[in-house]
Amino acid sequence: MNQQATTRMGINKQTQQEKLRSRPWVATLILVGGLVALALGIAVSVSFGAADIKLSVVWTAIFHFNPEITEHQIIMDLRLPRVLGGVMVGASFAVAGAIMQGMTRNPLADSGLMGINAGAGFALALCFAFFPGLSFMYLIFYAFLGAGGGAAIVYGIGSMAKGGLTPTRLVLAGAALSLLLQALSEGVALYFNIGQDLAFWYAGGVAGTKWVQLKIMLPWVGGAIIGGIILSRSITMLSLGEDIAKGLGQRVGLVKLAGALIVLVLAGSSVAVVGSVGFIGLIIPHLTRYLVGVDYRWIIPCSAILGSLLAVFADLTARMINPPHETPLGAIIALIGVPFFLYLARKEKREL
Known part of the structure; x- marks a missing residue:
């Protein structure tokens, strides 16, 4: 038996061992029970x-x-669009985070921490300043461009460091870029007197979501989540390492490109609706992997359900804290996300 065949057998054995760690029955329970809980949450909200x-x-x-x-x-003009917007946004951020973590093998990957949300927000600030009255369809398009630019800059900065990319370097680069883009956005807001228009995106929330926004967002989000599910098997292979994925015949470059486009669509469209809401894509994929195992064919759909649940109930909590005033959705999720992020960063124990 030649060396290549031996290597392939070793890879297949390791892959089978990893698959044994998946728990389809738990995933099925999450999908069914999560949909029921989501329906109840929507009704209550x-x-x-x-x-x-x-x-x-x-x-x-x-x-x-x-x-x-x-x-x-x-109900039909104000509350239902708001709640359904939360469902779509929660699913989008969660699936985007799951895909990012699977492709990069970076447990700290999240669109909010990697500069993607900030890039989309900066693009929106420029749109409000130079193209007032722009339709929501164009806002989503420019949010895509901003998200892509933010991701490219973060990965460029992280890769220039000695020793290459590490999860900590990427997060630090993302945090630095996010602060820079947020400062630039605030500068644009002050100079062009559009601070009130941007205040909603700074705080993050689904209040004011309209049916027209959901109708435009739905094909993008639905198509991107379906694309993520189609790629899920390849993402599972990538999560085991690029060498293993290549040994199993995966076209790694093509998979990463497709995954990156899906993440940009999900994050860009969501930021255009709710603004700066982070940590959903960090928390949910970790929780899902803990429950269902390492198979992304289960992780991605379960993340979509759990992300929707988190967004819906966080929005409900935001309205209950100080009625009739509302606490920003982003602040509620950050109360959970920041301690969770610190826990993960401490767990990694990696040097810069």
């Missing part, structure tokens, strides 16, 4: 607000809408 509405009225408004009833108008 729609019914709760400055004017509490009974769940029976919510059901009637959704399936037998009457525009002459004020409560039906509140």
Whole structure:
């Protein structure tokens, strides 16, 4: 038996051992139970607000809408788009984080920590300053460009350091770039007097989400999540190492390019809707891997469900803390995300 065949057998054996760590029954339970919990969360979130509405009225408004009833108008025009926006954004950030962590084998990877969200936000600031009144479709497009530019700069800075890319270097580069782009965005806001327009994106939240935004966002997000599921097997191989992926016949460069495009679509479209909301893509993939194992064919769809749940219930909590005022969604998630990030950074114990 030649060396190549021996290597391939070793790779296949290791891959099978890794697959044995997956727990499909837990993943199935998460998918089914998560969808039920998500439906209940949506119903409760729609019914709760400055004017509490009974769940029976919510059901009637959704399936037998009457525009002459004020409560039906509140549900269909204000609350339901808001909650569904949270569902889409939570799923987007979670899947983006899972794909990033799988492809780069970086446990600290997250669109908010890698400069992607900040790049998209800076692009939006420029749009508000130089192209006021731009349609939401164009805002999403420029958010994609900004997200891609932010990611390219972070990876460029991280790769220039001696010793190459490490999770800590990438996170530090992302944090530095995020602060820079945020400062530039604030400077643009002050100079062009658009601070009020950008305040929503600074805080991060789904309040004010409209149906037109969801209709434009849905094809992008839906297509990107489906693309992530299609790539999930290849991402599983990449998560074991590039050498193993190549040995199993994976076209690593093509997979990384496709994965990067999916991440940019998910993060860019989400930032265009809710602004600077971080840590969903950091927390959820780790929780999902702990529950279902290392197979990304389960991790990606389960991350989408758990990310949606986190966003919906975090938004509900944001409205309950100090009614009728609202706490920013980004602040609620950061209360969980920052300690979790510090725990992961301490666990890594890697030198700069």
